Amino acid sequence: MSISTVRVLYIDDEENNLQAFKASFRRQYEIYTAISAIEGLRILENVDIHVIIADQKMPNTTGVEFFKSISNTFPDPIRILLTGYTDIEALADAINHGDIYRYITKPWNDLELHNSIKNAYDAYRSKIDLRNKITELQKTNDELNRFIYSISHELRAPLVSVIGIINLVKMEGLYQSSGEYWGLIETCSNKLDYYIQKTLQYYKNSKNLLDHTEINFKELIQDLIDLYSYADKDTPFNVNIKQDVVFVGDMFRIEVILGNLISNAIKYQKSGEPNKTVNIDVEVRDYEALININDNGMGILKEHLEKIFMQFFKSKTHHGSGLGLFIVKEALNK
Template sequence: MKENRIRILYIDDEIHNLNAFKASFRRSYEIYTATSAQEGKLLLKEISVQIIIADQKMPVSTGVEFFNEIKDTLPDPMRILLTGYTDVEDIIDAINKGHIYSYIKKPWDEHELHKTINNAYEIYRTRKQLREKIEELEKTNDELNRFIYSTSHDLRSPLMSVLGIINLSRLDNSVTDPNGYVNMVETCVLKLDDFIQKIIEYYRNSRLEVEYEKIDFNTLLNDCITAFKPQNTQIRFQTQVEQAVDFRGDTFRISVILNNLISNAVKYQKPEETNPMVNLAVKVEPHKATICIRDNGIGILSEHLNNIFKMFFRSKNNNKPGSGIGLYIVKEALSKIGGTINVESKYGEGTQFEITIPNRNEFDT
């Protein structure tokens, strides 16, 4: 059927070439012709073609100039250049500038041109199918992410209800629990809630646009410490902030980064440590902020350092509860704002993370 045939636009200022092309290929393809680049552009506004063939030597606009002009607005059609060039450098330059699939020397060989057209169409069709598959996968991924995010929010409500009931039972001493089952339930609920919050963080980091605003690191660090200090009241937090210049950054993502790293520093302390410590240092410069988070916890085995930022990776050298996605979220959040992270750790002695985040203060107008 005609609508299933390959559609070709052939541009050439020599009428006899257009007629010869039609005579040779009209039975195989759906052919449109134009005598100039300008006429070809007008045709392309009305019809959709898979292959564009253009003669290089035309009076007003060459074939390469024509292809170069349409490559951004019409990136999909495959381009074939007809040329009398014999200079290899000229041919290579023409192909690079016009994003040309192939060139055919004039006068063309009918068999060679037919083979080139069909090969070009196969590439066109493959690219189209790949693009459709990508769009389909992106849609499926988007739906899955939305489902997970919605479900995570819905799950938090009953979990908070369970925690509320546990707290009420403790306040009025209405439950006798000599075996500590209530505490076990509370621990499991808190662990599940932590995992759900990580999922929500991951979703928000992947979806929310980056927004820059002024950040006071003294306030930000104090908020983080206030949130995590109750988890281990024995830990001594030390902070040192050098912020002589303004800093602009994405508050949400920097908070996510700090919260995850400080949470780990608190969680992975040594049980026998008599002086548990978490040191937080920030130095703000005109073009960047450097944040150092150091603890004297259990540390990380050297063979695990290359894997700790992978999703769901958990070190087997400790029995601490964890989701395995906290550091992955840290890495993803830093990627969104153009930051970097380095880690040094010695097993049994502690860990240090150093983060560098660009200061977007120069964009504050």
């Protein structure tokens, strides 16, 4: 955009000042003038203004008050305040709240005001460019997430077939017929399925949609225990659930949180522990559910406690994807 198409609105209750401003800058900018804040607001509603200049001392309102009144409806134009007197408190308040970009004393110096308008327009362009780039980045990120989600779904179909074939091999007693090969295939398939499931959880959790559903914690937790204990039937669960009231919440995210924690409680048991155990206590109240999950597994090193919710963090003793607890934290935040 050339400098001649920079649109400047000047609001002042003194006609002489408006005429002088127009005479000085009409060849450099596209000038709009208003004799009052109300007239200035009408212009803003009909013209895409880049820079607004307002006199501080006007009848019925001040320049600072006018800028504050349009901060939500017209956030983009850059604001310059003209003041013929020093009102430090009003200026400090306006600057601190981001309502003005710069203030200039009256009578103004043409060169100073010209440079201020140019700099203000540069700030305007930077703001718009940043917003456009953020929008473009969000669009790209959404497309990437949709692509990952689609690919993950496509990968799951043949993977489920492979796992189904392994189960048939077990049913027919042929699991040991080829040495360790079937076991290696099963291990790799389960690991790939785990990563795909975590990817799908991450994608779904990143969406802002909330699912308000009636939740029966007894049924939900039992289903999750059955789902995740297939690989280790030796870990006993002590489940204590007190739910005498209806609980409505985000079913998907609560399931993600509990599923990851129950899965970890099973996965990270001590191999030589003779009395493996996982305790799950839930107390449902009118407006909250208190959930406690603990186990006597290998635990977490103290130096890792501040890192366990970081994406892709893996400790030397825990061989996971580094996504589980990150997803739990994200789900809790949402």
